[in-house]
Amino acid sequence: MxxxxxxxxxxxxxxxxxxxxxxxxxxxADPHGFLAVSSLNWLDAEPTRFPDAPGAWWTGPDGVWVELDEGEELALDGEPLRGQHHFGVLPERASLYVTAGAGVIEVAKRGGHDIVRPRHPDNPLLRDFTRxxxxxxxxxxxxxxxxxxxxxxxxxxxxxxxxxxxxxxxxxxxxxxxxxxxxxxxxxxxxxxxxxxxxxxxxxxxxxxxxxxxxxxxxxxxxxxxxxxxxxxxxxxxxxxxxxxxxxxxxxxxxxxxxxxxxxxxxxxxxxxxxxx
Incomplete structure (x- = not known):
């Protein structure tokens, strides 16, 4: 050529x-970008809590769920989430972002698996980033x-x-x-x-x-x-x-x-x- x-x-x-x-x-360097990711959690049928995200999370044939305890709250598109919430079945490579105080919780599907990936502005990788x-x-x-x-x-x-x-x-x-x-x-x-x-x-x-x-x-x-x-x-x-x-x-x-x-x-x-x- x-x-x-x-x-x-x-x-x-x-x-x-x-x-x-x-x-x-x-x-x-976005406060909720990839440098803010604090953990990568693979969901299964067992409700599981993670130290950097409110609620207990699980997945099944009908998609992703979260159970929030009394006093715990998330928000999706500005609407508060309390108690039990069903996110449904996510398409491959799709992501939903729910806010949790100053942080954001990414709910996503990658390689056929549902994941929860919290993002926090004070994550050391982001805090120390220069260029x-x-x-x-x-x-x-x-x-x-x-x-x-x-x-x-x-x-x-x-x-x-x-x-x-x-x-x-x-x-x-x-x-x-x-x-x-x-x-x-x-x-x-x-x-x-x-x-x-x-x-x-x-x-x-x-x-x-x-x-x-x-x-x-x-x-x-x-x-x-x-x-x-x-x-x-x-x-x-x-x-x-x-x-x-x-x-x-x-x-x-x-x-x-x-x-x-x-x-x-x-x-x-x-x-x-x-x-x-």
Missing amino acids: TTTQEPIDTAEFTREWEEWHAASQRAL TPAYAPDPRWALTGRYLPFEQPRPVTVGAAVEGLQHVYDSPGEIEFTLPDGGGTHRLTAFNGRLPGSLQVLFTDATSGVTTYAANRALTVPAPDGQGRVTVDFNRATNLPCAYTDLATCPLPPAENRLPAAVEAGERIPLERGGQP
């Missing part, structure tokens, strides 16, 4: 990257690629940061691009991104476990243009929550998304995992 790179204003490119990175750091180290932005890692859609979306099963857990995602197609400095042409399996038409790829490369997080990184790719061209800007490769905390169930990349070259761009190993500034 051959692509033509448009001339890039380096100063403007750097400014836009710095704005993007600052915004991503603000989102990461995520990253490679300096470099325009040569902002590549033009092309999107190769499948005739029909294909289900792809991937592993997870939690041993024994699996995720299944529909892949709409592949993204093809050529790495700089003779790094070769590659195709990565893509999943649907959060914004309509956008794509996301999970990948590892030769920096994984050396200067970048070993298990995975993620890259959002804006929607293809009318000719199927996409911008693959590895400067905006981000860590997933599992790079910061063991209380995450992040997906791992498909086997074909393991790049043999060193992608020295994007976010590096978090300081919380021994990364270097």
Whole structure:
């Protein structure tokens, strides 16, 4: 595959990257974001209490339940919950958020299992967070690629940061691009991104476990243009929550998304995992 790179204003490119990175750091430091997660609890049929969440929680064929004692209260969409409450059956990858004082309790389904994941603003991981180290932005890692859609979306099963857990995602197609400095042409399996038409790829490369997080990184790719061209800007490769905390169930990349070259761009190993500034 051959692509033509448009001339890039380096100063403007750097400014836009710095704005993007600052915004991503603000989102990461959200008082109820992933750094606020204080425990990961897998529900079963036995009502169970957790030290960082009100109530006794359990699940069954009819979904998730909580039983709140006298004086305990949660709120869902601003409405108070007292006594026994039935959350129902949650779809895969869905999350509900109930407030508990200054904290939030995430009720979710991951890999076919119902979980309760409390989030507290005073969690030490969040309290001590400063920033995520990253490679300096470099325009040569902002590549033009092309999107190769499948005739029909294909289900792809991937592993997870939690041993024994699996995720299944529909892949709409592949993204093809050529790495700089003779790094070769590659195709990565893509999943649907959060914004309509956008794509996301999970990948590892030769920096994984050396200067970048070993298990995975993620890259959002804006929607293809009318000719199927996409911008693959590895400067905006981000860590997933599992790079910061063991209380995450992040997906791992498909086997074909393991790049043999060193992608020295994007976010590096978090300081919380021994990364270097």
